[in-house]
Amino acid sequence: MSTAKNDPMIVADKLTRTYPMGSSEVVGLKDIDLKIGPGELVVIKGDSGSGKSTLLALLAGLDRPTGGSLIVDGQDLAGASAAQLNHYRRNVVGMVFQSFNLLPTLSVMENVCLPALLGGHPISKVRSEAGELLAWLDLSSRVRHYPGQLSGGEMQRTAIARSLINQPRIILADEPTGNLDSRNGGVVMDLLANLNRRSGRLVIIATHSRAADPHATRQVRLKDGKVTGDTT
Numbered sequence: 001m002s003t004a005k006n007d008p009m010i011v012a013d014k015l016t017r018t019y020p021m022g023s024s025e026v027v028g029l030k031d032i033d034l035k036i037g038p039g040e041l042v043v044i045k046g047d048s049g050s051g052k053s054t055l056l057a058l059l060a061g062l063d064r065p066t067g068g069s070l071i072v073d074g075q076d077l078a079g080a081s082a083a084q085l086n087h088y089r090r091n092v093v094g095m096v097f098q099s100f101n102l103l104p105t106l107s108v109m110e111n112v113c114l115p116a117l118l119g120g121h122p123i124s125k126v127r128s129e130a131g132e133l134l135a136w137l138d139l140s141s142r143v144r145h146y147p148g149q150l151s152g153g154e155m156q157r158t159a160i161a162r163s164l165i166n167q168p169r170i171i172l173a174d175e176p177t178g179n180l181d182s183r184n185g186g187v188v189m190d191l192l193a194n195l196n197r198r199s200g201r202l203v204i205i206a207t208h209s210r211a212a213d214p215h216a217t218r219q220v221r222l223k224d225g226k227v228t229g230d231t232t
């Protein structure tokens with residue numbers, strides 16, 4: 001099912017997501033055409049309401065298009081069954097959100113391990129891989145902490161570790177520095193860039209921040225649900 005080395009990882013063709021509102025509809029995305037290759041670091045820009053989160057939710061398999069097609073890693077997301085989407089979300093993509101989305105009653109270690117344990121991987125192997133990721137993210141001294149006992153930067157680094165535990169081919173980050181100060185924001189952007197360079201992993205970041213710009217291989221600009229700029 002997965003794509004060959006030089007094929008685009010993402011192909012969107014007239015990708016559309018509208019939301020019904022009474023007798024009319026609100027446009028989230030309208031007729032987006034995009035091809036994105038495996039090693040890119042794409043920064044998505046655009047004003048509030050331009051469709052950035054809508055696009056990332058579709059790419060994450062959290063939402064479905066209402067029109068057009070979306071093929072990611074060889075998989076047709078518009079036509080996928082619920083079980084296929086579930087598998088896709090767990091194995092192909094890793095998500096990082098502005099609000100971290102950590103589970104408050106689980107420790108850092110447990111939060112990071114959870115997606116792999118849900119996938120049925122053996123706990124000893126998962127714990128050791130989580131330990132390595134947390135060490136890389138400078139969180140070894142925080143593994144027993146709960147999210148409420150962490151700083152914002154530590155929470156987002158925990159979320160990055162969690163997004164990586166199933167070794168996804170794509171990392172999607174929606175405003176990942178929105179709740180961080182500029183220093184921690186810079187650290188998070190550098191980590192995401194490092195993931196892209198180190199392993200050639202596709203990273204897509206929707207952000208208002210300029211901190212990602214120096215790392216971008218490509219910048220896609222959205223306005224009113226349409227692509228108005230696409231520069232490499």
Ligand SMILES: Nc1ncnc2c1ncn2[C@@H]1O[C@H](COP(=O)(O)OP(=O)(O)OP(=O)(O)O)[C@@H](O)[C@H]1O
Binds near residue numbers: 026050051053054
């Ligand atoms: N569930 C929904 N129901 C109705 N309209 C929605 C829904 N989700 C998003 N929209 C609309 O779709 C458009 C795009 O929203 P989206 O969240 O993708 O913007 P964004 O670029 O991420 O903005 P921001 O920078 O504020 O995060 C907006 O006009 C928004 O109001």
Ligand SMILES: [Mg+2]
Binds near residue numbers: 052053174
């Ligand atoms: Mg958004």
